[in-house]
Amino acid sequence: MNEELLLQVEIYVAELLSKQLSSLNYYHNAIHTRRVVSKVKELAKLDSCTEQEVLTLQVAAWFHDTGYIHLDSGHEEESVKIALSFLEKHAVAKESQDQIKQLILATNKDYIPSNKLECILKDADCGHLASSDYIEISDYLLKEINAKNQSEISDLEWMQENLKFLKNHTFYSNAAKQHWQPKKELNLIEIQNKIDKKISKEKKSKNSTKIGRGVETMFRVQLKNHIELSAIADTKANILLSVNAIIISVALSNLIPKLDNPSNMFLVYPTLVLMLFSVASVVLSVLSTRPKISNVAITKEMIRKKRTNILFFGNFQKMSLEDFEWGIDYLMENEDTLYNSLTKDLYYLGLVLNRKYKLLRITYTVFMFGIIISAAAFIFSYYVYFSA
Template identity: 60%
Template sequence: MENIILQAENFVLQLFETKLSANNFYHNIDHTKRVVKRITQLAEWEGCNEREKEILELTAWFHDTGYVVTNDGHEEESAKIAEEFLTSNQFSLSDIALVKKLIFVTKKGAVPITKLEKIAKDADCSHLASDDYFEISNLLKKEIVLKNNTPILDLDWLEANKEFFENQQFYTQSALLKWQPYKELNARELDAKILKIKTKQQVKLNNKRTGRGVETMFRTTLKNHIELSAIADTKANILLSVNAIIISVALSSLVPRLDSPSNAFLVWPTLILTVLSVISIVLSVLSTRPNISKITVTKDMIKNKQTNILFFGNFYKMNLKDFEWGIDYLIENEDVLYNSLTKDLYYLGLVLERKYRLLRITYTVFMFGIIISALAFIISYYLFMIN
């Protein structure tokens, strides 16, 4: 075991020294050695046998060797390099397949199933629980910036880190017991750094705002939206009333006379008028029917600007304590407040678009309904008279 591990170490050291790009500030021999150390620890803690320890350590040495060939899809190249090396050292086919499988599980988004897969996955992400996590993270940022030739803002990078923290989990019991507390400490420090940057940005933003002008803009625009919504409801009510009267007249005055042979010509005009009036009523009701959100708003949604609790349809499922917290949060964070008002304007606009689109259809149906009904009456009466 020691012989093959030592050979693998020397092979990877030479490979990285001669072929790895100088831009690999994170995916380099230091990261590989760190993963080797962590995977060895986990293998011991998880009670692995000698063969499993050997497989895991070989996986750690080779899991990032593909970076000497490519950045995207490096796991496939790493597996090829590991296969070539192990084959030349008379490693068994089953063990080579297992090493390749463990390399693939270190890929972002891959979910480990077996004990060895969980150990490999946890070891590769062990830096999240490291005391020098932020120094390591900055090395990865520097590598990405140089390779993509695109700058990354500090806040964007920290928020991307936070997302990774939230999506990544430890799978082995040993990692959960020994590393998870340190990971949570780093997560809290990450939140503190994000908050600090956002606070500075907010101060700058507040200094630039012309408060009264912004408030006037929101007040005027919201007022216009509400007035337009009221006008749309009034139009819908007019159509409802008119069509209800038409149906009432048709049912009370025309329908009772349809059983008389002399009034047979009224059957089709009455039917057409009634059906089109019913359609107009249905469309009018749809244009005014309210739509209440079924999503339960959480504190995280408020913090991440994913909702607007100023609208009753969003906060009605919240308890009073959470709602009061949300309002206080809006008051203390002006950017979130303006974001909520912006969302209010946007969704009011969507509601208005739906109302006026349905009203346009309703008026069209009503207009052509009257015309068609009148024509049907004239034609039916003419045909009745000539017969």
Template identity: 60%
Template sequence: MKETLIQQAEIFVSDLFERQLSPKNYYHNIEHTRNVIDTVMLLAKMENCTAHDTLLLQLAAWFHDTGYVKVDDGHEVESVGIVHQFMKDASLSESDLSTVEQLILVTKIGEEPKTLLQKIIKDADCAHVASEDFIEISDRLRLELKYKKEEEISELDWLKQNKEFIFKHKFYTTFAQVKLQPKKEMNAYELQKKINKIEKKKANKSGSQKVGRGVETMYRVTLRNHMTLSGIADSKANILLSVNAIILSVALSNLVPKLDNASNSFLVYPTLVLLIFTVSAIVLSVISTRPNVSSTNVVTRDMIKANKTNILFFGNFYKMTLEDFEWGIDYLKENEDKLYSSLTKDLYYLGLVLERKYRLLRLTYTVFMVGIIVSALTFIISYHYLVTVK
């Protein structure tokens, strides 16, 4: 009779949940019910309950959350109504039915158990606080509340609610107090660690926002200025390159063909001077705009931790694997001091590149200017010498 009744209860509740329970019940579902039953069986055995008392506990455990198919608040009362409906054809005395009712009703939050059976089902219903999967189970309850109440619950708020619940919760049976209480305290410790970590992260983020906006603006503006100056340098180099290329092409097409005539011998030296300075200016323009990729060794995680490299510059990270590069970026995001240090290095090396570009650009302009003057003077002197000789 006992096994048949329990099997019927399992079939009835499983079918009821499958047909009528909301899919939003991520926590209060058949899985939770089965977990409560398993814990009830364990506690009943440890507390030396009779077979009959164990039967009543199993029935109450199967039906204690069935009221969720109708309502959330006050589902315990609805669960009692459903168990009455199931028990119509069952040969259960009024006294036993009343016991099952009281066992279901005592699972309500805030209700204090009085009998041993009530203590057992009360402990079983909240045994998840001592589970190794407490955080995962708690997250399922958070999802259920989120979708049913249609409001977001932040991770920090939820962890604090769980901490408060565990602080107020207590086990009633001897076995739970001895075996489950230590695990619950460990979960409370893990909860506090998570809370501290999130609060520390928020505090750091808040502090960074207060004092970091000006710093971030400084880096942003300075980097933009560096890039603008680099663009200006490249533009100037391209202008010089184009002008000298035109001068070279004109000289080669108009002056050089005339040098094989003896009457134009006075043009040899001026043309040679012009070509030397023009080619020199072209070479310097090319050198000033020629890209230079670092030949550094492969960057390692230890180098990033030791702040010996800057992976924000492609010349450093192009030899890294994608996995190491992603790790490095995540490491910088979690360590703002290293992040700002990398940005500082980026500014510094961009400055070195700019210094080289502008130094070569200045030299190129000087060569171009001197070349034009010297070439012009050479043409004048050569022509004057030709006229004087004649």
């Protein structure tokens, strides 16, 4: 065999796989085949193989998965048929054909290699186990398995299968043991860490879901109650505003124009009392409904240290859109900070309600006593005037 034959093999296999291989072969495809050929060359060089041995290994590597164009299980035998058919047409020696045949069969997952070349090809076929792209390559195999078996293996199940495979897998060639084993061990550790994180996250998610529903219901109910109470307070303040506005309008249009008549002088003081209490009620009603906006500039540091609540528009109104988006993303990623913000929102709504209802109580008291005192003043003035 020579380099020219190897080039013909590469062209033939590449064309064969591109035209006849199933589109569901996300892993066992031309990319995998080229990767195995590359790994074969790497191990052969490290194990000081002869030029002829390297050529033989590369030819076997090119053909080792061609059987996938016909079937998956037992594809090694189909790969052998395809390889021998090609090699016979190109008058390759029987001895080389038999060697390539045995090398292809050695890639069977249950086969234990018995010589150096078989060890090299079998290790090259699993060379991705020591690759920095191991997880990404492994995901393509998962995609292929799920597509062909119409199954849905979860990420956690797949990682556990990978961990089991890595622990049980053995490199056979001296070069792979020396140069690839340490990298494989690192991938094993990475998979174990990913499994631990995944399990921990799922447990935390389950606990968070159980706890979170109750917490979210509490916040939802309480915030709704606070908003409804705030709406009630505003309605009460509006009623007082309307009533006192009517009183002031009536007094200005009907009572005050008549005060210049000497016969109506007894109405001056009662009218002033009525106007005074009505104006006071209006002012207090306005104060109870007047909104208050924060003038504090919110910073990212304040959000991180849970010193503010950007869920309320009065707080974030001075933030830039970019900072506000960052803040919302930060809340979504940090559950503690999110609940802290909701707690602050509930607390400050309570403070606003407390102020509103205090002012409303004072307003209704002023209005009530104003009406009583005004009525008494009118009766008293009327009595004094007509008794004189």
